[in-house]
Amino acid sequence: MISMGMMRDVWSFRDFMKSSVQREFQSRWTGTQFGPFWIVAHPLANILIFTVIFAQIMKPSLPHHSSKFAYSIYLCSGVLTWNLFAEMLGRTVNIFVENASLLKKVHFPKLCLPLIVIFSNLINFAIVITLFLLFTLIIGDFPGWVLLAALPVLAIQLAFIVGLGVFLATINVFYRDIHQSVQVVLQFWFWLTPIVYVPATLPGLVSRMMQWNPMWRFVDAYHGIFLEKTLPQWSTLVYPGVLAVFFVWLGIFAFHKLQGEIVDEL
Amino acid sequence: MSYLRIQNIGKAYKRYHKRWHRMAEWLGMKPRHELRWVLKNISFDVVPGEAVGIIGVNGAGKSTLLKIITGTTKSSNGTVETGGRISALLELGMGFHPEFTGRQNAYMGAQIQGLKISEVDNIIEKIKEFSEIGDYFDQPVRTYSSGMQVRLAFSVATCVRPQILIVDEALSVGDAYFQHKSFNRIREFRTEGTTLLFVSHDRNAIQSLCDRAILLEHGFLIKDGNPEEVMDYYNAIIAEKENATVKVKRLEDGRAQTVSGTGKAVVSNIAILDQSGNRVEVVDVGQVVTLHIEVIVHTWIKRLICGYGIKDRLGQVMYGTNTDLKKQELLNVPGGSHIIFDIVFPVNLGVGSYSVQTALCSTDTHLVDNYEWRDLALVFNVVNISKTHFAGCVWIDPEIRISSL
Numbered sequence: 001m002i003s004m005g006m007m008r009d010v011w012s013f014r015d016f017m018k019s020s021v022q023r024e025f026q027s028r029w030t031g032t033q034f035g036p037f038w039i040v041a042h043p044l045a046n047i048l049i050f051t052v053i054f055a056q057i058m059k060p061s062l063p064h065h066s067s068k069f070a071y072s073i074y075l076c077s078g079v080l081t082w083n084l085f086a087e088m089l090g091r092t093v094n095i096f097v098e099n100a101s102l103l104k105k106v107h108f109p110k111l112c113l114p115l116i117v118i119f120s121n122l123i124n125f126a127i128v129i130t131l132f133l134l135f136t137l138i139i140g141d142f143p144g145w146v147l148l149a150a151l152p153v154l155a156i157q158l159a160f161i162v163g164l165g166v167f168l169a170t171i172n173v174f175y176r177d178i179h180q181s182v183q184v185v186l187q188f189w190f191w192l193t194p195i196v197y198v199p200a201t202l203p204g205l206v207s208r209m210m211q212w213n214p215m216w217r218f219v220d221a222y223h224g225i226f227l228e229k230t231l232p233q234w235s236t237l238v239y240p241g242v243l244a245v246f247f248v249w250l251g252i253f254a255f256h257k258l259q260g261e262i263v264d265e266l
Numbered sequence: 267m268s269y270l271r272i273q274n275i276g277k278a279y280k281r282y283h284k285r286w287h288r289m290a291e292w293l294g295m296k297p298r299h300e301l302r303w304v305l306k307n308i309s310f311d312v313v314p315g316e317a318v319g320i321i322g323v324n325g326a327g328k329s330t331l332l333k334i335i336t337g338t339t340k341s342s343n344g345t346v347e348t349g350g351r352i353s354a355l356l357e358l359g360m361g362f363h364p365e366f367t368g369r370q371n372a373y374m375g376a377q378i379q380g381l382k383i384s385e386v387d388n389i390i391e392k393i394k395e396f397s398e399i400g401d402y403f404d405q406p407v408r409t410y411s412s413g414m415q416v417r418l419a420f421s422v423a424t425c426v427r428p429q430i431l432i433v434d435e436a437l438s439v440g441d442a443y444f445q446h447k448s449f450n451r452i453r454e455f456r457t458e459g460t461t462l463l464f465v466s467h468d469r470n471a472i473q474s475l476c477d478r479a480i481l482l483e484h485g486f487l488i489k490d491g492n493p494e495e496v497m498d499y500y501n502a503i504i505a506e507k508e509n510a511t512v513k514v515k516r517l518e519d520g521r522a523q524t525v526s527g528t529g530k531a532v533v534s535n536i537a538i539l540d541q542s543g544n545r546v547e548v549v550d551v552g553q554v555v556t557l558h559i560e561v562i563v564h565t566w567i568k569r570l571i572c573g574y575g576i577k578d579r580l581g582q583v584m585y586g587t588n589t590d591l592k593k594q595e596l597l598n599v600p601g602g603s604h605i606i607f608d609i610v611f612p613v614n615l616g617v618g619s620y621s622v623q624t625a626l627c628s629t630d631t632h633l634v635d636n637y638e639w640r641d642l643a644l645v646f647n648v649v650n651i652s653k654t655h656f657a658g659c660v661w662i663d664p665e666i667r668i669s670s671l
Binding site: 012013015016018019020023026027031102103104105106107108174175260261263264 | 279280285288289333336337338339340352354363365366370373374377378379380381382383
């Protein structure tokens with residue numbers, strides 16, 4: 001289905017993708033005085049708000065946690081990984097439509113476009129998570145080697161986003177409503193995931209139903225790693241893992257089936 | 267090997283009556299679309315080094331064909347075999363990012379054609395040099411004039427000699443100097459063996475660049491042969507369309523042909539004939555031709571004057587006269603007469619497209635009795651075959667005497 005030739009085509013455009021990722025970052029700071037500083041400024045502001053405001057001023061407390069930063073870590077680990085999901089999905093969905101004029105004029109592997117978004121979002125995420133880890137080091141709450149367990153969780157999460165993203169991006173060429181609805185759905189989805197609140201506060205039935213939200217499983221695993229410093233319960237990740245495989249298959253299937261018509265419809 | 271083999275190419279767009287029909291089809295329901303064919307059974311071969319012009323009115327399927335050859339869109343059936351790297355100048359200015367400098371955009375443009383960073387490093391100075399935009403090369407593209415963008419886009423698209431070059435009317439933009447420069451580059455590529463596919467409405471460009479031309483009409487390939495022949499055929503098709511009975515007609519290039527008058531006398535046939543009496547549409551500079559005007563008089567006319575004017579493509583009259591000024595008026599012309607005016611003159615005009623306007627009236631001006639006034643009655647082209655190259659719209663060949671004291 002996804003042939004070796006296709007992979008080779010994409011690979012031969014790696015220089016183009018590399019430069020495009022660079023360009024994504026540069027375009028954010030061209031014309032500004034402080035340049036790269038602004039890339040760091042946004043996540044830094046986020047982390048500062050979560051820590052200073054929530055930990056020092058509002059002083060919410062988590063059950064079983066004495067550290068005054070416990071809630072800050074809870075919030076950050078959820079929000080930062082959620083943002084990776086939301087931003088990556090939000091951009092990928094519209095990627096073919098956004099680049100319509102390029103796709104119509106130049107022949108190149110179309111799959112490069114979502115890959116560029118994914119890589120530039122990943123780099124951005126790396127910057128953000130580094131800042132967050134620095135913060136945990138400063139307050140003495142660095143998770144230590146458990147951190148490595150975040151990698152497989154992240155990998156499953158990425159597969160889930162990429163699969164879903166490519167699938168929706170392909171459909172979005174024909175039904176532009178997808179792009180609009182994704183933005184709306186993401187807002188609900190955020191509140192259906194225990195990022196700001198603690199699942200223990202929910203009634204048992206609601207809590208059990210919401211376990212079917214794959215993002216719940218990911219965020220839950222990150223909470224464990226960053227806050228409790230424990231390995232995730234791998235069995236909880238089987239369901240999102242299966243879902244990820246399904247969406248990757250669906251994404252490739254839809255793209256493969258419809259890629260010939262994409263340019264005609266743009 | 268830079269050959270190109272197009273076999274039985276067809277392209278149909280799916281047309282759905284309702285938007286949700288497509289969705290229904292995806293979900294496995296019966297097909298609900300109609301196919302709208304824009305190309306059918308196109309087959310032709312291009313041998314390495316050949317230059318082929320593609321002609322056709324707007325909507326004939328030229329652009330779709332090029333898109334299929336370059337691979338941006340897929341054909342519904344048939345195969346395209348290409349023997350080498352294709353570079354396409356479909357529309358210039360592809361995806362330039364206004365905030366980035368010319369240099370950065372040049373890198374992106376070259377990379378999207380599949381070049382590696384190291385390869386671009388080697389040619390970036392050549393791109394800069396060819397575009398002749400100087401220091402602007404390191405300025406953001408948003409500060410460029412449209413001409414500069416075209417220059418940059420052309421130099422990026424042709425930075426490496428492609429095995430197959432596809433040009434879609436892109437060269438008609440930009441100033442004359444750069445047009446020449448880009449034509450020269452294309453000619454150079456040709457001598458080095460690049461195969462060329464060239465889409466244009468410009469007769470001169472097709473005839474001077476191409477070895478062969480193909481004509482598309484309603485998605486079919488209807489003629490394949492030498493450029494002049496195909497071009498004449500093409501003009502004949504357009505002429506046929508023009509000869510409908512409507513009074514105001516929209517010509518191929520968007521100009522409107524207007525016919526007005528009482529109709530007491532009308533031009534029934536008009537042509538430019540060469541010295542052996544054959545109808546021609548392309549005339550060499552300085553060639554002696556006959557403007558052949560046949561007039562049918564429907565009712566008795568006291569005094570008949572025939573006038574004509576030759577206009578350039580902008581509508582400026584190059585020359586005009588009439589039988590009143592030449593003291594050749596016809597008096598007491600009976601109804602039913604068929605009169606022929608053969609006007610012989612040398613075409614001392616510059617290279618370009620010209621039109622002939624005719625007037626049938628009773629006096630020097632058509633304001634008294636206007637029997638028929640016909641704009642754009644005939645269109646012809648002047649090409650320079652036998653003379654040395656010159657500038658301008660008239661042929662005033664000098665003898666230049668040089669001496670020293």
